[in-house]
Structure formats: C-alpha cells, structure tokens
Amino acid sequence: MADRGYRVLWAMTAAAFCFFAVPVCARAGESESVHQIVAGDRRDMGNDRYRLLLDEETLGIAVLDRESGESWESVVGYTEGNDIWTGLCNSGITLEFYQGGSTIPVSVSVYHEKPDTEIQYYDDGFDANLHYEAYDFRMQLQVRIREDGLSVFVPGESIEEGEEYLLGAVWLYPMLGASAPGEEEGYMVIPEGVGAAIDLADNHGKFKTPYTKRIYGGNAGIDPVAASRYNVPVVTQPESISMPVWGMVYTEKQRGFLGIITDGDYNAQLFAYPNGVTTPYNWVGAKFLVREIYTRQTAKSSGVPAVESRGDIRDMGLRYLFVDGEQADYGGLAKAYQAYLAEQGTLSRQEDRFRIKLDFLGADSRKWFVFHQLVPMTTLEHMDEILEELERLGVRDVMPVYFGWQRDGATRALGSGDFRIDPVLGSSGELERLMEKWEERGKGLVLQQDFLLACPDRLYNTSTDIVKSVSQILVEIPTNQKLFKTMYYMTPGRTARMMERFTKQYADTVLSHVSIEGVTDNLYSYYSSGVTYTRGECAAQQTEALGELGFARIGMKSPNVYLWEDMAEYYDMPMTTSKYNMISREIPFLPMVLRGYVPYWAPYTNFEANEREFFLKLLEYGAYPSFLLTKEPPVELRNTNSSYIYTSEYSVLEEKILQYHREIGEILRQVEGAAMAKHEYLTDRAVRVEYENGILLVINYGDVEYVYEGETIPAHSYSLIR
C-alpha cells in the first residue's frame, strides 16, 4: 500500500474535518475508518478487483486495488492556494458559473460551497444528487467501479440551472492521480500530436504555464480569427488533440491509468499541470465546457465579451482504465484505448498493405489580368505516364490520389459543388478509363475532396451555406497566401448536399476509394438561419453526412476519433508534437492505437528539412510515406494559393520514391496488419519497437553507433533485429 496513498487520503479527510467539523476518515487501508465517514448502509462499494471509498463532504474518492493495495486518490489536501485552487484540489467536483452578464466565471467547489447532497449507494458505486441552493442549481453524479477501472457520469437531464447563475464548466475528479514532486516517478501522457509524455520529476518551478488545449481543436465559431499573413513567418497551428484521452503512469510502482471522456467530449478541454505551475502537484484532467466567452461584435472591428446564452448542457462522462505491471507504460495505455475503441465499434480492422501514397496535384489557378488562369500541373495523361514509369521501375506498392482535379483547380473549386474534372486536365471519359485501368492493376485511383472550405471567389447563400460565428459574423479562415487570403467554412448542411452530389456523380464508375479532408478535423459551433448549433451538433451532422458517402473505402486526413468508425485509412498522421518546453519526450501513442487496425500515412516527405530523421521516424512509427507530386515544376505555382509547394516535380522526386519503396517497404511490408506490441526508449536517441508478429526493430537517431544485444547500429540508421 502506498504511503502516499494513506497520506493523501488522510489529508483529504483532515481538511474536511477542519472546514466542516465532521468526523474524519482514517487511512485508506483501514476500510472501517473510511466507512465511519460515509453515511448509509453500504459500507463496501466496489468489485472483486477494486474498492471505492468516498468522502461525502468533498465527494473525493479513492480507488483501492485489492490485489496490490495501491490506490488512486482524487483530492490532494492542498491548503496554500487561493479559494479557487484549494477548492479544485480538495473537491471531487468543481463547477464554474457565470453570474448575470459577467464574463468572469465563479468557481464553485464542493469543498468550499457545501451543497445539499443526497447519496444513494450501490454495490459498485453511488449516485450523488447535488443541490446548490445559492446558485439555484442541481445535478446528479454517478460513480461506478468497473472491472477495468472507474466510470463517472453526469446525466445531462439531471442538470437544472436557474436564471441568475449560468453553468460555465464542470470539472470531474481532475486531481485523480495527482502527485507532488518526488512522490512518484513516472509521467503524464497527453494525446498531443503523435503523443507526448511529461515527466513527474521536480522541475524546480521552471514552467510557468500549464498545458491546456481544447479537444478536437479550436472552435472557429468562437475563437478570434487571426489575420492572414504571408510576408512574415507564421507560428504554425499547434498539433490538435484528436482523441479525448490522457494518462498517468507511475513507472516505479508499475501502475497507471488512462482517462477517457466518454460523453460530452466535443466541448472539453484537456489540462496538464506540471509541478510548480500554480500548485506543487503534477496533475492531468479534463474540463467540460458548457458555455464560452465570445466577442459579440458591435462594430466593424470591435465588440464586447459576452457569455453564450444557450449552453451546451449534455451528458458528461469519464472512464478511467487502470493498468499495472508490464502494461503500465504509454504503450499499455495506447493498447487499452485501442481495446476500448474496438469494443465500442469505433475501430475495426481494415485492409493494411504497405503503399506509398502519391498525391498528384491536378491544377490551381492564378490571376491573369482581370480573370483567373488555370495552371495545369498534372494532367490525367501525365499521371498515367508517371504511374506506368513507376511500374516499369518496379514500384508496385503505390496509392495514387488525385487532388485539385475539379473545375478551376485546387483553390477556386473549393465550395463549388461541381465534381467534373477540369477539361484542361482531361475529360470525364478519360478519368473513368484511367480509374478502370489502374483498378484492374490493383492501384485504384483515389479522388480527394475537401468538403469544408469554400473559396470566397464564388457566390453563396450565406444564411444557410456558409458558417457564421455565434456572433453572426462570417467566419473567414486565413490561408496566409496572397491570392485568396481567406476561405469560408461550409455549413454541415451544405457539406451533406455536396457529399450526396459527389456520390451521385461517381456512382456509376469504378471509383470506390475517396480521400476526405476538411470536415475530418474541424469542429465548430455556428449560427445559421436563426439557430446557433453546438460543436456536438456539428459533429453529429458531419458524422451523419459521412455515413451517407457511398464509397467502399474512405481515407481521412487527420480525423478526430468520432469519425473513426467510417475511416478505412488515416492520412497525414502527426509525426511530432507542438514542441512545448514542458514535453519531456514524444511517444507514439496515436500509432500504437491505430496499428493493427487501420493503416496510416505520414505527412508529405517533400517538405521535410531533415529527411534522414524523418525516414527513421517513419520506421519507428510504422507510418507509410506520402509524396506530393506534379509533372510540372513547382515554380509554375507561384502566384497561386498552392505557392507553399516548393518541391513536387516527379522527375526530381522519382529517386526518393524508389528509395522509400525499397528501404521502408522492406521493413513495413513485414508488419502489415500487425499491432505494435512494445515501444521503448533505449537511450534518448535510440528506440526499440516490437510488433506482435515478432518483428523487432532498433532505430538509432544518435550521431554515434549504438550496440543492441551485440548488434551494431550505425549512427542515423536502423536494424531489423528479427
């Protein structure tokens, strides 16, 4: 039994005693003492594996592992901070309210604001009905122990709010697993980009800000939009969170847990606080957002901050999956999440075959006097020639994807709804013949379509087809390009209509494989025709529309997890993180979740400044390579919105494609469909990757050779051990 576990629980109950003068609970291991403080008949909550302890005064819980005696606690007995932080640290639940028209939230914790609480105990948990009289607010909390962990749930229908205080956000057990520096060895896991770990070690207060990020990316309907800039370097968008999960691993004690938001994930925010940031604890958790602050525009370039009048009151739920032993590392957490998704039906096994993804850019447009001129980059004939040439050179494992093929090219076609090929690139008949030809040879052509962006060069019905922010202003997304500086977002309604039209257009062809982008990783609340839609409603509309897309295989670009059910292939998988200083190291959390179920491809190799390192990363993460190709040199794309493409000419990249096909293909063909069993850092610059089919790979990123079990791996190289 962990000393810390006793200590924390003791502190928790002691704090409760000090503030509320009620009988205190004793050490967590002494179950009788615990039950002294929980009213009611049910003294033993839990199952054969775990035991659940509750402090009724704070609603703090402790989950004891009957086998190991170790526990996870949800409060830390912190008394040095201000009311907000002591409340958050010492309460199971903390709420945020907006009073009247104020945009400053009021933090309401169970620790400080004693609600009227009725607790109904069950064998495996309890229901707590909370009534905050001063805030005219009611809600129910349901906590249950499960075979693999814990679930926490707040039914949306149980939430009742008054008129004065509007619910802003809900914290559910954010401090579960929190630890002070030196108490535990281990790390926190965040699904940042490819995955990241933050060590629990004492960082002596060097970090001043926490990791905080919205799950499924920012909200274009609320967030202020940056200006489009093309003449200065632009800070790139940080990697977004596509999975609503986080983790905590205690390496020395070999135990950990994975937190999953099961309900209400569309409006949630992930927090990871390394020690020294506000409190001395390492903790990671999520906050459910109900209402947000936005700028209500009252003049052309200014406005007033306002609270959303319609809150996103919904079910909110968490699952904690506990792991121990050898499973207690980031790989184990990834596998636990993989199993969870498979059980939910979100992940299903898809055909996994090593193929190099070749994205051919058809055309884009540039300004020509007062008109626009199409710049053809790869015609159908060119693409056919390139594929023939690659086949002649022995490159058989390729997946051709065609984008920018629509009328008016890659940019001006956005939002057009015309899915015929531009006649400069070829005729519809030629496209069909090409699709048939390569389908027969097992390299079916994939057509790519963006169902989100709309080029401002066209006319739209802005009340129904184009996304307006909750402030009822047209959302204009910066492109940081010179020709079309901004783009619109299409409403899910128009997206659905376009998907229907696209399906109809190609229903009678052999096209069975499409690539979708835009809607796959963008979620927003929006205003349309007098109604404000939440992100949850937007996600439901997008999911429904995608479900109607009548193609056998749908590849998606960086999709959020709620779309994975319809996903056959994952494109543009993040290969890194956003480089926050607090991140101790990158971990292949996302690849380990996907591997064995869905094949995934890395971003374009073209644009990598450190090619060798990227090459090794592909091997480490088991990601298949992608190239952006054109027949014509990229210099032709100057003055188009595709001017970010500075290398794409097939003749230049041919050699590299051959090399990747040969070298990466040799390794990754052996792990097709195989899950990653273990990923381990041997040193800071050497990793070991083991697959469930026995394949073992050691990759050395270092500047000097590395010896693994007698085998020497040269610097910047890899070795297939078995």
Add this chain to the structure above:
Amino acid sequence: MRVKGDRVRIVCLCAVFLCLLGCPARAAAQGAPYTSLTIDKDGYPVRTVDGYIPGGVWDKIGEEQLRKPSDLFISPENEMYIADTGNKRILVCSLEGEYLREITQGLEEPAGVFVTEEGLVYVADTKARKILVFDRAGALIKEFGTPVSPLFGKSAQYAPTKLVVNRSGTIYALSEGNAEGILTISDYGDFYGYFGANETYMSLANRIRRALFTEEQRKSMQKSVPPSACNIDMDDTGLIYTVTQGAEGDGLKKFNMAGNNMFGRIPVDTLVTDVAVGSIDNIFAVSKQGYIYEYTRDGELLFHFGGTDDGNNRMGLFITAQAIEADALNRLYVLDSGRGDITVFKPTEYADTVHQALALYQEGLYTESREPWESVLKRNGLFDYAYRGIAQAQYKLEDYGGAMEAARLGGAVDTYSSAFWQIRNRWLREHIVAVFWILIGLVCLAKVWRTWGDRIPGIRRVRAGLRYLSRTRGIRELGFLRYVIRNPADAFYGIKHEGKVSAATATVVYLLFFLLFVAGKYGSGFLFKTVPDGQYDIGGDMVRTLGVMALFVICSHMICSIRDGEATLKQNYCAFIYCFMPYLFLKPAALALSHVLTYNESFLIGMLNFIMVAGTGILIYFCVKEIQCYTYRETFISIFLTLFTMLIVAAAGFILFALMRQVGDFVIGIYKEVYYRGR
C-alpha cells in the same frame, strides 16, 4: 563567428565528413513551430524548407538561473559568455550548456561582452559606466571610464552597452543615449572619435516646417536625433555590423573601414535586437519579437523564421529575444531575456546544403557551386538565389541559353543581360548576311509596291481597299494623330474649330493608349519589365492612367472655365488624348526593342522614354494654349492650377471616402449594438 582559416574548406570538410557518416542528419527534432520564408527574385517573401529547427532550450546553466540576461558571445575557444545582467555577472558555459565559471569582480550591470583571441574578456557595464577588461582567469586587469577627449563631446552620454574589439585592441562600443555613433577607443583608453553614425530621419512635414519656420521657431521644434544602434558585431576581417531599432530598411548595416554602410535596404524587423556573423560570413539577426534572419554576406535574405510565443512555451518561439550567436557549425543560440533562457537552433540538412553551395559561390567558384545549388533546388524549387548561382555557373561554362533561363528564374538581370548579349551576338554573326538579304528584299518589294503596284490586279485591289478605308471617318480622324506632330498648333486649332476629331474616335485613342500602357507594363522584355511576372493590377492601372487623365481633363476644364478659357469639355477631352501622340507612336517601338536589347544598349529605350515624356508634356502645353486661346504665361498658370486642383480633388475624395466608411461603420455599429442589447 570568428572562425579562422579558409571557411570554404571547413564547410566542404564538414560536408564530406557528414557524407562519410552515411547521412548528414543531425539530432534535431523534426518540425518547427513556425513557417520559414525566404525572399524571391521580386523581393516577395516565399515559403522555404526550414533552415533551422529548435534543438533544445537551456533554462538553466548547470544549476544557475539567468536573470534578465542581455548578451551572448562565443569565444574562439568555443566557450559561451553570457552577460547575466540581473545577476551582475558574466557566466561562462560550454556549447552544451554546462556551467564552467563566472566573472563578477566590479560588475554592476554588465550588458555586453566580447572575448578576444588572446582570451581577454571585455565587458560593457552600463550602470558602472565603464568598460572592464578581464584576463582568462577572470581577474580585472583594466577599466576604461568616460573618455576625456574633446572629440567625445561635452554633453555626450557614456554608458556602454555593447562592444567589439579588433585584433589591434581597438574597442568599438555603443553607449546608451549617445546618438553620435560607435565610440572608438584605443587599447590604452584614448578616444579616437565616432564611427558609423546613423542618419537622422525627418518626415516631409518636418522638412517643410524647417524650411518655412524662423530660427526661433526651429529651436522650439523637437530636436531631431538619429536613432542609436542597439547592437554591434564584427567579422574576421574587422568589418563592423550594427543593428538599429526603428530604422526600417537601414536596420542592419555593414560598415567598411571608412564607416560607410555597404548594404542597401535590408529586410529586417523594426525591433531588431542583435546581429551575429556566421562561419561563412553569413549574417544572423534577431528581433525582439523572436524573428530570426539569415543573410548572405552581401545582405541577401536566405532564411526568415521564428516568432512570438503566446505564453505556452513552445520551443523555438520567444517572448523577448535579445541576443543571437552562431558557432562554427552554424548552430544558433538565441537568448530570451524575458524568460532567461537560451534556445539552440540546429541547421537542417537543407541549410547545410545551402551553406555548402553559398561558400563556394561567394568565393567565386561558380562551376563548383553548381552541383550543390542543384541539390538545393531539388529540395526547394522556389529558392531563386540558387538559380542565380546556377546562372553564373552556366555563364562560365558558356551555356548562355541555360544561363539566361536560370538568370530569369533567379532574377539575375545582369547575368541575363550578359548571356543574352552573347546569344544575340552569336545569332547576328551567323545570320547577318541573311538579314541583309531580307532587308534588300524588303526594299525591293517596297519599290515594286510603289512603282508597279497598280499594274498587278491583286495589289491594285488591296490598295483600293486601303484607300477606301483611309477615307472612312474613324480612320481619317485616327490619321490626324500624324498631323499633331507636324503642326501641333494647327492640329489643336483643327480639333477645336474644325471638329477634326470626334469624341468617339478620341475614346478609341484613349483605349488604345491604355492597351499600349498595359502591353508595355506587362509585355516588355525581361530586362526592362518593371513588374514581376504573373502580377497584374488592371484596376490600379486604369486608375493610374485613364483615371488621372479624366481628372486632368475635368480639372483643366474647371480651371480654364473660370480663367476665361474658350474650350468646351468635349474639345478638352478630344484634344487631350492627341497630346499622347509620341507615346502612341514610340511605345510599340520601345516595346519591341525591349525584347532585343540588353543593358548595354538600354540608353536607346531610355531615350525613347524621354522623348515620349517630354514630347507629351510639350504637346499638353500647346494643346491647352491653343484650345483655350491663352498666352504662354496664362497657359503655364492654368496647367499649374489644374495640377493643384487635381491634388485637392484627390485629397478631398480620399477624405470623403474615409468619412463615408466611418459613417457606414457607425450605422452598422449602432444596429449591432441595438440588436445585441435588445436580444
């Protein structure tokens, strides 16, 4: 910086060594939190492959934390000296960030540090108002206080902030609040004088005020003081570089021995804070906002990257970037004084290739640089500087066609001109006889046309057709353009009194003028084209040509109406465009010539342009005089007043437009406010 020996050799050796390792990859993590830009041939920023990627952050040196640090320096022994201003010390560490030692003796507010090849450490202490010199062990051996020389100036400030020292021991220091220039102090402490002062920037309004004000009024005006340089560096050859905040294009300067700036206008951030010189004389600059620049030694921008951190502590972004240094491997060390940390940037494989090519190119080894430039272009087809390198290489190899093609892509106009001259020369040598035969043939044909034309039925019919055409009103009125040059006064008289030109024909001529203008602007030969390829602004062109012409006609009519002029608006309209006869006749010739001339013969086009402008000006003068029946003096005054009226109308239009926008915004604002409050 300050790496001895042949830099080209070092870079090549590094490249070879890396190749021998099997790959040139470095331990840098992938991905950068910023986009990287370079500049294209037309001066526009374009995306490029990342040249530098953040490889780590030193938030502590050993166990030591920095407090408001303000300067960095890498010594010849590859040790880093940090002016840890807030902790009143100079902290010395290795290039891996390991603490070595510190210097504290006599320091109050060390702001700048420099280490000589002999190991002497020079420190500029702003608060102590001294320059202190320490030996290798950190013992104070010398200090220089306020100079006593009359050259220094009685009211000049002495609070040294940054400094460099040349091989002979002469100190070049910047002083807070001293705008006279760089202080030059001998190794014995004698003040030599000021060097490389910035210029005073004065607005046009202030210039006018100064010209009109009395002596006393001028004295009461705010004193115009040039901005002080905020940082300084020196390369191996002793050339000095400074950066100045708020100096726009003059923010980065490279001084020759005479104190003259060798750079033109350099693209650099207005809040630039430091400059450093790399191993191949490449220049690095950093701005407070975290933008980092790399230039060639000639000031051509290679990379522009970095950015401001939004408080989330992303590696590679900054809150207050204060200083930059580069080591022999072109790794960059950027000091953030706000956070008190140092971010290390590592050059990517791509940047290594660029540096390898650049080193060869800068040494004049053009043909040797061709291969690495081609490698660069494989990675980045939009890197125009590489095309310039290839153009030089092709020219040297006498592949003039290839040189022209590459020079055009790289915007190397001089190389293009030289290569074109060679190609044209070769063509002329090969075809001169044929050209003469063709000319003789044409002369003969003309003779036949004139002499025997009527006897040949086909030619007779064509000539009859042409005669018929020339009698139509439109053609006849267009032909009147020729008469304008023969007898301007008579021509304008004819337009006014005899109705020689209709408004419809004049409109056609206006359109013709516009078409020629557009053709000249967008269709000139590469060497004489003034706008970048692919850039069109037809709306702006219409405003600048037809809009200005219309404004002139209207304003002229207004002025002349109140000054007893006799012409109607229609007469003004018709006559005015006929003043552009020189342009209409000579522009096609200039356009054609722009495709066959090189810079050697550019005077021809210059001469044509001069004739067009001068001829048009003269014709406008005579036009106004004749159609308004003015004297010479009245004409001059009317034209002057017309131009002045045009200015007033333009200004009034601008103000009206701005006001209307304000009113529009106000109305929309009220509507939104009412809507919001009423919900």
